[in-house]
Structure formats: C-alpha cells, structure tokens
Amino acid sequence: MKLNKGTRVVWTDPDGGNTQAGTVSKAFDSEESEVVFILTDDGGELESLLEELKVETMTHDHGFISLGKYSSARDSILHYLCLSEWSNDSFGDVEAPTGYVWRISNDPADVHTPNTEITSVLSDWFVENPEVKDSPELRAELVGHFLVVEDEQGFVSVHEYPTETLLLQTFESLEEIWAEWNAQDD
Numbered sequence: 001m002k003l004n005k006g007t008r009v010v011w012t013d014p015d016g017g018n019t020q021a022g023t024v025s026k027a028f029d030s031e032e033s034e035v036v037f038i039l040t041d042d043g044g045e046l047e048s049l050l051e052e053l054k055v056e057t058m059t060h061d062h063g064f065i066s067l068g069k070y071s072s073a074r075d076s077i078l079h080y081l082c083l084s085e086w087s088n089d090s091f092g093d094v095e096a097p098t099g100y101v102w103r104i105s106n107d108p109a110d111v112h113t114p115n116t117e118i119t120s121v122l123s124d125w126f127v128e129n130p131e132v133k134d135s136p137e138l139r140a141e142l143v144g145h146f147l148v149v150e151d152e153q154g155f156v157s158v159h160e161y162p163t164e165t166l167l168l169q170t171f172e173s174l175e176e177i178w179a180e181w182n183a184q185d186d
Contacts, residue, residue, distance in 0.1 A: 069153075069156050070156055071158075072158075073129075073132050074138070074158065075148075075157070075158040076129070076156075077122065077125055077138075077142060078146055078148050078158055079148055079150070079158075080124075080125045081118070081121055081142075082102040084121045086104065086117075087102040087103060087148070089102070089103050089171065090102040090103070091178055092174075092178050094151060094152045095152050096181045096182065097177060097178075097181055098177050098181070099150055099151040099152070100149070101149050101171065101175070101178070102148040102149075103147055103148075103167055103168070103171045104146050105145045105164050106118070106142050106143050106146075108143050110142075110143075111139040112139055122139075144161075145160065145161040145162075145163065145164045146160055146161070146167070147159045147161065147167060147174075
C-alpha cells in the first residue's frame with residue numbers, strides 16, 4: 001500500500017485500539033518501510049511506519065480518478081509541470097532502463113503565490129482536468145522534493161524525498177546508469 005501526501009486515512013491505533021482519522025502530510029520510503037507523517041483530525045501529528053498502522057480506509061478527496069498512467073492528482077500535476085519545463089533538471093529516454101527522469105523541488109511560495117509562472121501552468125492543468133477541485137491541500141501535496149519517472153509504456157511514477165540532497169544523490173546515480181546505457185546505444 002502506498003500513501004501520498006494529502007491522502008485521507010482512517011486507522012486503528014495499535015496501542016489502544018481506538019479508531020483515528022487524519023491526512024498524510026508527508027510519506028517516503030525508508031530502508032525498512034514506508035514512513036508516514038499524519039496530521040490527525042484532533043490537531044496532533046503522528047509519525048509511523050506504514051505497516052504498524054491498521055489502515056481501514058484511505059481516500060483522495062480531490063476528485064481525481066486514477067485510471068491510466070498516474071496514481072494520483074499530485075503525480076499528474078508534477079508530470080505536467082515537468083513537461084511544461086518547470087523541473088530543475090532532466091535526462092533520459094523512456095526506452096532506457098532508468099526511463100525519462102526529472103527532478104523537481106517546490107517550496108510553499110512556488111505553489112501558493114498567485115500570478116507566478118507555476119500558478120499559470122497549474123491553471124492550465126486544472127482546465128484540462130475539470131473534475132479536480134483546486135485547493136490549498138492539493139497544492140500542499142506539490143511542496144517537496146520529487147523524482148518523476150516516465151517509462152516506455154507511458155506510466156509515470158513519482159518518488160518523494162525528505163531532502164533535496166537525497167533527491168540529488170538518487171538523480172545523479174540514475175543519470176550515471178542512463179549515461180552508460182546511452183553510450184552503448186551510440
């Protein structure tokens with residue numbers, strides 16, 4: 001199970017057995033498991049390994065229907081931003097073992113400040129996806145450090161990193177793999 005930022009979850013507390021609800025504020029893969037940070041409905045914050053939570057339900061309340069190449073509205077928007085040249089850097093080929101790879105980092109001012117270049121691109125995305133309601137919560141999902149990968153079948157995966165340094169290390173490692181593959185193709 002993969003939880004993205006903005007996902008609404010209901011879970012049973014493993015200690016007391018109480019049912020709780022909240023919204024994922026951050027999620028990333030560690031060496032052992034997926035780590036999630038949840039802002040609980042009662043105003044608290046929970047940090048947990050995903051497998052320790054007994055998740056009963058999870059929903060994306062932005063209206064996005066994940067059919068096809070994206071698993072969430074966030075992933076679709078980040079890919080759209082990359083295609084609109086908002087990413088920090090990119091390399092690759094969808095036929096390469098790495099796929100086509102972008103790295104993108106957004107801070108809160110990028111996605112929440114009106115009349116900026118990114119808000120213009122976001123407005124275009126919302127016009128093309130009228131079923132999705134623009135909201136501060138959805139825009140908050142775009143804040144962070146992301147690796148966006150498109151494979152040869154057109155599927156897009158997005159990986160979030162807790163720091164820009166970790167994102168850059170992964171990006172550079174994949175770029176080396178791609179460069180070796182690309183050199184063999186010449």
